[in-house]
Amino acid sequence: MNPGHQATRRGFLRLTGLLGLATSALALAPRLALAAWNKSAFETKGLADVYKTLGVVSPVASGDVQINASDIAENGAVVPVEAISKIPNTTQISFLIEKNPTTLTAQFDLGPDMLPEISTRVKMAETSNVIALVKADGKFYTASKEIKVTLGGCGG
């Protein structure tokens, strides 16, 4: 499709009535997640306690887990983050935000035919490390990136 010069993809979808479909498809995701809703883990504060609740023992920082996000959030309320796992038999990817009021922010259970690549949007209260936690063969692996949430203004 034309890269946005005349018609943006959003405009095209709106024209064709597909925007509603796309949006509702997105809306399905949280409902799927509900099946495995781990209430206590999502209400726990602090990295150590979340690990404890999830049964994570000595997670290993791994170069095979990649976390992609901008260095500085454009909007703390909607911060795009992506985690990619190259570890075989990845069955779960979680996003943990160290300094948020509740640390565990999103958790995705993956079926055997799903690519272990997850993109989502998270909300951040302040500058924090964001951790991608990968579960594979019962073991846990991490990658971490600091994302800065700034007050804004005063640009050159």
Place this chain on the structure above:
Amino acid sequence: MDRREFLHLLGIASVAGMQLPLSVARAEQAAEELYDAAAFGNVSLLHLTDSHAQLRPIYFREPSVNLGVGSMAGRPPHIVGEAFLKQFGIAPNTRLSHAFTYLDFERAAPIYGKVGGFAHIATLIKRLRATRPGALLLDGGDSWQGSGSALWSKGQDMVDAQKLLGVDLMTLHWESTLGADRVKEVADKDFAGRIEIIAQNIKTADFGDPVFKPYVMRTVNGVKVAIIGQAMPYTPIAHPRYFVPDWTFGIQEDNMQKTVDAARAEGAQAVVLLSHNGMDVDLKMASRVRGIDAILGGHTHDGVPTPSVVDNAGGKTIVMNGGSAGKFIGVLDLDVKGGRVADYRYRLLPVFANLLPADAEMEALIARTRTPYESKLGEKLAVSEGLLYRRGNFNGSFDQIILDALMAEKDAEISFSPGFRWGTTVLPGEPITMENLLDQTAITYPYVTVTQMSGSQIKDILEDVCDNLFNADPYHQQGGDMVRVGGMSYSCDPTAKIGSRIGDMSLNGNRIEAGKTYKVAGWAPVSEAARDAGGEPIWELVARHLRTKKTIAAPELNLPRLKNVDGNPGITG
């Protein structure tokens, strides 16, 4: 850079030096030596950046404080004054030392006269193009903002001037503060078939689709040259997000690599990045991304005479920064042989208005576009007894006038003014016109704010802005200077980390208390709520203040006490 040739140029320039006013013959000789340097190679790129809508010649004082921290300490562009002259082999008390440094500015400015101005730039571009057939003219952005006439015409005066000048490609920063719709309107109508806006790092916020072409391929004298665009990565953070609600920016280093690879795969023999990252960000990017031959950069307004050569896994990348306000034109000549860049020459030419006769057609266009605004711009608000400038990491004398006006007019204890790097210079004894004031304030979110802030909030703001300037990781630097502070004194350790740079905050000799509230006046808020609060534009407040004063004594700068900067060549003595 050919050092011998450069030194030769310097020698002649110092002969034409400051002792006497220039005779016509000597002016012509000085111009020839400056502007008629031989062409080189087979691909030439002319670079204009951060003109900030200065259509007419202006004065512009370079900074006396431009500190680098971490790995950037003491490296170009973070060198000022005498150290700068030494670094780049420029003789003191010459035309070039005046162009590139703040040294002796008040005495030298009247001798060498004003710089920039699009009618003079047009003459220079024609002169350069005459010896460099096929040369491309690249505009690094920040062209549509920075003057009253650009604000009131929504950038139209600049758009018309860019077209007449023959700009081929441009990227964006402040342009976006006119709103995404206005940018698209210019791209799709005014620029159609003439000027291409390029930016690999602007995408739609929903699907991540590119908004502009990431790069374009141009064939220059039979050589395929790719020019990639990089817009200011932090546009929606440094400015109100509501101007570009559907666009996302960022540095996007991975996508930059993919874009370079795509350009090479398409057959590019030279890859040039037209960047609005700022020089520190460009230097880091050059060390990590493979396959870029040259980065023609802007944003941080650093007039750097010679390129920095950066090693990376793919070879070498040269990084330049082209100053601001139309004061300089960068000339990059590439010799492309055997499918790659074999050699290059670079010059950053100062545009001295009285060495370059005004181009008649451009002059007529400028006069025409200014007509509706001329009487308003010409109003004399007060006379300045001191030199008024902005540029510098912590404060400028024109900023001090704004700070003083804010406190006086709003009866505030403390005032804040953003650390913008644009803004022209007024010489002592000259009237401060409405045009001068708008040169410092003309933005699309100029609202004055008055806020009750706790001491801890004030500290958080100062720490936050200071981290944008002095974070040791260049990718965290946004390119502005420190917020200017009126009323309150403080200390700053640029080498510390966020949370511990700012200290000793006090007001009239009393320590600022974390839990106590203070009345703070400021302007240029980024939130929608602040926009809707209905504060008056800052220039109205300052104009009112200046009109009643009539004469403005040289302002006393409120500067922080700096720590751990001894021996740093980014600050004088």
